[in-house]
Amino acid sequence: MNPLAESLNATLEGTVAHRLLSRTGRHLFFPKGIVAQSAEAKERAHRFNATAGMAYRHGAPMILPAAASVSAAFSPAESVAYAPTPGVAALRERWKEEMIKKNPSLASVRTSRPLVTAGLTNGIVHLAELFVDAGDPVVMPDMFWGNYRLILEHRKEARIMTFPFFSEEAGFNVEGFAAACTEAATARGKVIVLLNFPNNPTGYTPTEAEARAIVARLTALADDGTDILVIADDAYFGLFFESGLQTESIFAPLSTAHERILAAKIDGATKEDFAWGLRVGFITYASPGLDDNAINALEQKTIGSLRAVVSNTSNLSQHMLLKVMNDPAYERQKQDARDILEGRYRELKAGLERRRSSDPDSPLTVLPFNSGYFMSFDCGAVDAEALRLALLDRGIGTISIAGRYLRVAFAAVEQESIGELIDEIYDAAAGM
Numbered sequence: 163m164n165p166l167a168e169s170l171n172a173t174l175e176g177t178v179a180h181r182l183l184s185r186t187g188r189h190l191f192f193p194k195g196i197v198a199q200s201a202e203a204k205e206r207a208h209r210f211n212a213t214a215g216m217a218y219r220h221g222a223p224m225i226l227p228a229a230a231s232v233s234a235a236f237s238p239a240e241s242v243a244y245a246p247t248p249g250v251a252a253l254r255e256r257w258k259e260e261m262i263k264k265n266p267s268l269a270s271v272r273t274s275r276p277l278v279t280a281g282l283t284n285g286i287v288h289l290a291e292l293f294v295d296a297g298d299p300v301v302m303p304d305m306f307w308g309n310y311r312l313i314l315e316h317r318k319e320a321r322i323m324t325f326p327f328f329s330e331e332a333g334f335n336v337e338g339f340a341a342a343c344t345e346a347a348t349a350r351g352k353v354i355v356l357l358n359f360p361n362n363p364t365g366y367t368p369t370e371a372e373a374r375a376i377v378a379r380l381t382a383l384a385d386d387g388t389d390i391l392v393i394a395d396d397a398y399f400g401l402f403f404e405s406g407l408q409t410e411s412i413f414a415p416l417s418t419a420h421e422r423i424l425a426a427k428i429d430g431a432t433k434e435d436f437a438w439g440l441r442v443g444f445i446t447y448a449s450p451g452l453d454d455n456a457i458n459a460l461e462q463k464t465i466g467s468l469r470a471v472v473s474n475t476s477n478l479s480q481h482m483l484l485k486v487m488n489d490p491a492y493e494r495q496k497q498d499a500r501d502i503l504e505g506r507y508r509e510l511k512a513g514l515e516r517r518r519s520s521d522p523d524s525p526l527t528v529l530p531f532n533s534g535y536f537m538s539f540d541c542g543a544v545d546a547e548a549l550r551l552a553l554l555d556r557g558i559g560t561i562s563i564a565g566r567y568l569r570v571a572f573a574a575v576e577q578e579s580i581g582e583l584i585d586e587i588y589d590a591a592a593g594m
């Protein structure tokens with residue numbers, strides 16, 4: 163093992179992060195080579211700095227005139243130059259500041275500085291590298307974003323362990339969740355949990371009481387001696403359309419819950435800032451079991467994973483996001499965009515209610531939803547894939563899941579078309 167990895171492991175020794183690291187995670191470190199030598203040269207190479215693998219002219223990164231003209235709002239240092247592996251420092255600070263505004267209870271919590279990833283998917287991949295070994299169970303509700311399977315099962319050979327998403331009272335199934343966590347703890351002595359609220363594909367966010375129960379169950383398990391990694395995938399954060407919902411990330415209460423709980427937050431600009439293709443996401447850690455040195459060691463391991471996989475994330479994207487976030491109109495513009503989605507949500511809720519009462523024999527059941535981009539139908543006796551194809555014949559695109567559920571991205575459909583969309587779905591299902 164590399165001595166730098168050994169030193170990081172020694173710093174983490176005795177912490178929940180150390181116990182949870184995968185084989186790869188134990189070996190990871192951020193090499194000091196080029197970065198350290200470049201930093202040294204910045205101080206001392208007053209004649210020629212021939213360290214970094216970038217071309218310079220007149221003291222600035224070289225840029226093709228065509229590139230300069232299409233990125234005129236950015237200097238070459240903000241556009242074509244490499245970004246630092248952990249991300250642009252000012253953006254990391256700004257994202258953290260915003261994270262605290264969105265989750266006020268984090269104000270007094272020690273968290274890592276957010277590390278920039280190439281989108282949220284990439285963040286999940288890094289966490290899987292660091293913490294998931296072949297055969298590890300990863301607990302999540304039975305309705306989840308399909309890419310988790312590709313990342314965790316097909317790539318890392320983990321075992322996704324699910325429980326039914328909804329309780330009989332049509333809320334989050336806390337009992338099922340706790341039972342799955344206990345089963346994973348028994349099988350492996352540790353638990354990895356992946357929670358995504360607002361959820362894809364259901365559009366469900368737990369109520370405050372449900373969130374408290376989730377945290378309480380995990381804390382009880384930790385009290386019994388189980389180490390727990392909770393990954394909060396907050397892709398759709400902020401799109402809450404009902405009152406009484408848990409409007410802080412579940413990361414926030416978990417960040418102080420227990421020394422045996424390591425909370426990892428995955429978030430980013432993708433959905434929240436309506437910037438899907440910029441590919442800017444973030445990983446943030448917190449645990450009462452980690453002091454500043456341990457947080458730093460965990461960051462170094464994560465930066466090592468970033469260096470090995472993407473080296474660094476698009477500098478232009480990061481600077482674009484930073485400028486957007488620093489625009490005085492940022493908050494208002496975001497609220498305007500959220501209001502548009504909320505209008506679609508309200509239209510959908512009202513339309514579904516209308517259709518449910520006028521069409522009581524429909525095979526479709528609307529699953530609970532209160533947030534995010536999506537809602538799903540349980541198609542009952544109707545094959546969801548067949549329904550999807552029938553809708554395609556009508557010129558309507560939806561997603562079928564596991565032959566049983568039909569996911570509708572209401573965020574993608576204009577408010578004035580929502581009623582027609584609902585009618586088409588119910589009519590197609592009735593004709594099957």
Ligand SMILES: Cc1ncc(COP(=O)(O)O)c(C=O)c1O
Nearest residue numbers: 281282283307358362395397432
């Ligand atoms: C729950 C969830 N997490 C993560 C992502 C991916 O985000 P990104 O495009 O930034 O990789 C998605 C995208 O659909 C998602 O639904």
